[in-house]
Amino acid sequence: MTTSIPGEPWSTGVARDGSGALVVGGVPVARLAQEVGTPAYVLDEADLRARAAGYRRAFETAFAEVGAGVDVYYAGKAFLSVAVARWVHDEGLRVDTASGGELTVALRAGVPGADIGLHGNNKSDEELALALDHGVGRVIVDSLVEVERLAALVRSRGGDPAPVMVRVTTGVHAGGHEYISTAHEDQKFGLSVTARDGQDSPAMTALLAVLDHPELRLLGIHSHIGSQILDPSGFEVAARVVLELRAQLARRTGVLVEEVDLGGGYGIAYLPGEVALDPDRIAKDVAASVAAAAADLATPLPRFSIEPGRAVVGPSGLTLYTVGTVKPVRVDDETERLYVSVDGGMSDNIRPALYGARYHAEVVGRLSSAPSVLARVVGKHCESGDVVVHEVQLPGDVRAGDLLAVAATGAYGRSMASNYNLLTRPPVVAVRDGAVRTLLRRETVDDLLALDQG
Ligand SMILES: Cc1ncc(COP(=O)(O)O)c(C=O)c1O
Numbered sequence: 001m002t003t004s005i006p007g008e009p010w011s012t013g014v015a016r017d018g019s020g021a022l023v024v025g026g027v028p029v030a031r032l033a034q035e036v037g038t039p040a041y042v043l044d045e046a047d048l049r050a051r052a053a054g055y056r057r058a059f060e061t062a063f064a065e066v067g068a069g070v071d072v073y074y075a076g077k078a079f080l081s082v083a084v085a086r087w088v089h090d091e092g093l094r095v096d097t098a099s100g101g102e103l104t105v106a107l108r109a110g111v112p113g114a115d116i117g118l119h120g121n122n123k124s125d126e127e128l129a130l131a132l133d134h135g136v137g138r139v140i141v142d143s144l145v146e147v148e149r150l151a152a153l154v155r156s157r158g159g160d161p162a163p164v165m166v167r168v169t170t171g172v173h174a175g176g177h178e179y180i181s182t183a184h185e186d187q188k189f190g191l192s193v194t195a196r197d198g199q200d201s202p203a204m205t206a207l208l209a210v211l212d213h214p215e216l217r218l219l220g221i222h223s224h225i226g227s228q229i230l231d232p233s234g235f236e237v238a239a240r241v242v243l244e245l246r247a248q249l250a251r252r253t254g255v256l257v258e259e260v261d262l263g264g265g266y267g268i269a270y271l272p273g274e275v276a277l278d279p280d281r282i283a284k285d286v287a288a289s290v291a292a293a294a295a296d297l298a299t300p301l302p303r304f305s306i307e308p309g310r311a312v313v314g315p316s317g318l319t320l321y322t323v324g325t326v327k328p329v330r331v332d333d334e335t336e337r338l339y340v341s342v343d344g345g346m347s348d349n350i351r352p353a354l355y356g357a358r359y360h361a362e363v364v365g366r367l368s369s370a371p372s373v374l375a376r377v378v379g380k381h382c383e384s385g386d387v388v389v390h391e392v393q394l395p396g397d398v399r400a401g402d403l404l405a406v407a408a409t410g411a412y413g414r415s416m417a418s419n420y421n422l423l424t425r426p427p428v429v430a431v432r433d434g435a436v437r438t439l440l441r442r443e444t445v446d447d448l449l450a451l452d453q454g
Pocket of ligand 1: 096266307309310
């Protein structure tokens with residue numbers, strides 16, 4: 001049987017024991033299945049902390065070499081719970097949130113408001129007020145309307161000016177699927193840096209509007225170019241565009257903004273043989289290119305920030321399922337595919353259905369010597385697009401009751417989960433040094449019925 005364990009795309013705490021069964025964070029999967037049931041999201045705490053610290057160290061070191069400071073914000077949209085917010089904050093990261101819910105979880109974890117950023121293209125007044133109540137370090141505004149709304153809110157409440165970054169789109173389009181590429185022009189996020197018809201660009205207009213409002217303090221410019229980016233050049237091009245905009249604003253107004261945020265999107269390995277972006281390499285490349293751009297523009301470097309989400313939590317997670325129905329399906333005269341149904345599906349991982357995302361799975365309760373066969377791992381939902389792993393080689397004797405793990409599901413799995421078909425959302429458990437700790441418990445049908453007003 002082919003196995004990629006240990007190694008990418010699995011977390012560093014994943015291994016097979018003498019019997020061939022999978023152990024994660026020192027905990028055998030059979031024990032996990034017994035204690036918490038399946039499906040379950042399993043987070044390798046030591047691996048997650050090491051990735052968070054690794055990104056921080058890599059960027060701090062590389063940017064210090066060119067004379068710039070940098071802050072690393074963990075993008076909570078990838079997965080946020082109170083424990084995870086504490087872990088990343090312990091490791092020296094700040095937290096980027098994208099809703100009142102994420103902001104509340106970060107605050108509940110004890111992350112100071114000053115270490116939190118609030119994003120969103122359609123923030124409600126309640127979300128903006130919550131951010132102001134807790135003194136968040138930055139509100140990343142996404143439209144001219146929001147500039148006016150935030151200024152009016154601060155005016156009505158009194159108090160210090162709100163620290164603001166303006167999210168811009170640089171035209172750089174990087175990463176996988178169209179829905180997860182956020183810097184091209186025809187989309188809902190940010191303000192374009194492109195000037196048309198002799199007018200200021202929308203980005204410049206918004207920057208000037210922020211400067212015009214005494215209720216707002218213009219902290220900087222923000223750019224996020226996409227997700228699952230494996231080619232570093234997109235970051236370098238976008239950084240230069242943002243630094244040019246900053247220099248243009250300085251020439252126009254004399255205000256040289258202090259900060260530039262380069263967003264997230266650092267790609268990871270989802271399949272055996274794929275190579276994740278190396279934080280040390282990308283940090284060095286980006287630091288060198290921003291230093292060169294600042295020198296060309298004859299402006300001092302700002303303080304930078306980045307917002308990795310997937311690269312911190314994605315590889316640390318796996319989803320553990322139990323196999324149910326196994327059905328051979330003749331695809332054509334030559335090909336047969338084994339459809340292996342598991343006890344979850346698109347409700348716990350929507351990414352294959354939403355973006356055609358590819359994952360890797362293995363049978364993990366035992367080591368089989370049966371020859372491998374072409375398989376597709378599917379869920380239990382009433383939807384033929386309910387695919388978990390599109391194509392994978394699994395042992396030909398895979399059968400009901402086998403434990404099956406899907407690698408690298410820590411990001412955008414639980415955070416995008418649904419109750420489709422009224423399935424209850426799986427728990428998130430952390431493993432470390434042989435101990436299991438539940439971060440989010442499994443939902444129950446009673447939880448669902450508690451919402452149902454009859
Ligand atoms: C503004 C912003 N920052 C950071 C991220 C995190 O991206 P990733 O998890 O790919 O690093 C996203 C993802 O959509 C984003 O929109």
